[in-house]
Amino acid sequence: MDDAMVSVKRIGVLTSGGDSPGMNAAVRAVVRVAAQHEIEVVGIKHGYYGLINDEIADMTPHSVSNIIQRGGTILKSARSEEFRTAEGRKKAAKNLKKHKIEALITIGGDGTFTGANILSNEHDVKVIGIPATIDNDIIGTDETIGYDTALNTALDAIDKIRDTADAHERMFLVEVMGRDAGFIALETSIAGGAELVLLPEELTNIKEVKRQLNDMLQHQRRSSLVVVAEGDETGGAIKLADKIRGDFAQYDMRVCILGHIQRGGSPTARDRVLASRLGAAAVKTLVEGHSEIMVGIVNNALKITPLRVAVAKKKDLDYSLIELAKQLR
CATH class of the missing domain: 3.40.50.460 (Phosphofructokinase domain)
Structure with a gap:
């Protein structure tokens, strides 16, 4: 393994906000690609709520077998009002330190990324975002998971x-x-x-x-x-x-x-492939030294977007499609 890719030894992964089909495929890719880089992965259940309340357990390549076809998220998801407070984020950072988690991969939408960005700024936590929302409203990627x-x-x-x-x-x-x-x-x-x-x-x-x-x-x-x-x-x-x-x-x-x-429902092939690509890219960019970024796919190529940019603006509709819809009435 390249000496430039050995700094991170243990990472956490969570899913947060509204669930979307393909989240499990992204978790699977994170765990398996991390293992190839000799990085340990822990799963954090119920998103930021679980991070605050210490719902953290080790994951292995075997533990993510037979989940790629499942909808929802094996890590579960939840809203956390406490995480919106400085004291709540302090508890979250304390648990990251307790479990020796050096970086956090967050799978979700703009609310998830906003929380990750603030946590990173306040407590110097390395974070990578993977866009997963059925709304498809995150800039920096042609499509979001789900x-x-x-x-x-x-x-x-x-x-x-x-x-x-x-x-x-x-x-x-x-x-x-x-x-x-x-x-x-x-x-x-x-x-x-x-x-x-x-x-x-x-x-x-x-x-x-x-x-x-x-x-x-x-x-x-x-x-x-x-x-x-x-x-x-x-x-x-x-x-x-x-x-x-x-x-x-x-x-x-x-x-x-x-x-x-x-x-709900089993993710399409397209979502499974997208989630797998983004999960792998999240680990790759992390070991390359990136942080506070979101990984996306634009024109079939990996694109990195700063989290602060990803949460600052919603993706616009393709207005040519609006015109097409009117023409086809």
């Missing part, structure tokens, strides 16, 4: 809803996840052939929504499907239905909220 699986889960549900909408000539308002970002809504609307999509990134004009739906019905479309991101300012699909139902009383309008089914 997005492809969530997208396909939502699309599968929308295809089934389309069948029953067509059979009964109904109008369906389908709500997908996306409190602050419309990536899932936008791409499922295109792939699912939706007549309309409402996004957090665009202001929703109720009069315009009614006009567009009327135009579609006048063209004798037997059914209509509207995809609504949960973060759309109308308040989601239920409130949207309340605002427009009176104008379409002659049609059978139904609301379907996909909810947390989008978080």
Whole structure:
């Protein structure tokens, strides 16, 4: 082994925030690639909550066998209000020292990275971030772990809803996840052939929504499907239905909220490969001396982004896709 890659002997890995399919594949890659560098790995259960409360145990290449296909996270996840305080982070740093953990690999979204960045600055802890969120709203990577699986889960549900909408000539308002970002809504609307999509990134004009739906019905479309991101300012699909139902009383309008089914399930091949690449890259960049960075894949190549940059700005939607969705109505 290269002498330049021997400084780190023991690292911790945790998953934090909302779970996403592929987190287990990332954990597996971290543990197995670390072993090749003769680095010990400990798993921290329940994210920062577990770090504060000393839920820490050794992991081996054998302990991560048969998990790559599993959704969720074997390390579990939890929110931690205590970690938001200086005293809570002090406890976390104390446990890192107690277990001789020299660096921390955090798998999650912007909240996870914000916590890691503050912990690093306050207590001189080496940290590497791996982007994992179904929202796909982290800059510095083309896709985040879990997005492809969530997208396909939502699309599968929308295809089934389309069948029953067509059979009964109904109008369906389908709500997908996306409190602050419309990536899932936008791409499922295109792939699912939706007549309309409402996004957090665009202001929703109720009069315009009614006009567009009327135009579609006048063209004798037997059914209509509207995809609504949960973060759309109308308040989601239920409130949207309340605002427009009176104008379409002659049609059978139904609301379907996909909810947390989008978080679950076995990760797609694409997510497993992405998670494996990023898990391996996290270890590689760590032993090369990097810290306070996030690893991502851009144009099929590894990209390193400072954590402070990753948490400072949300990724923008591809507005050419918004235009495409409008053209395909």
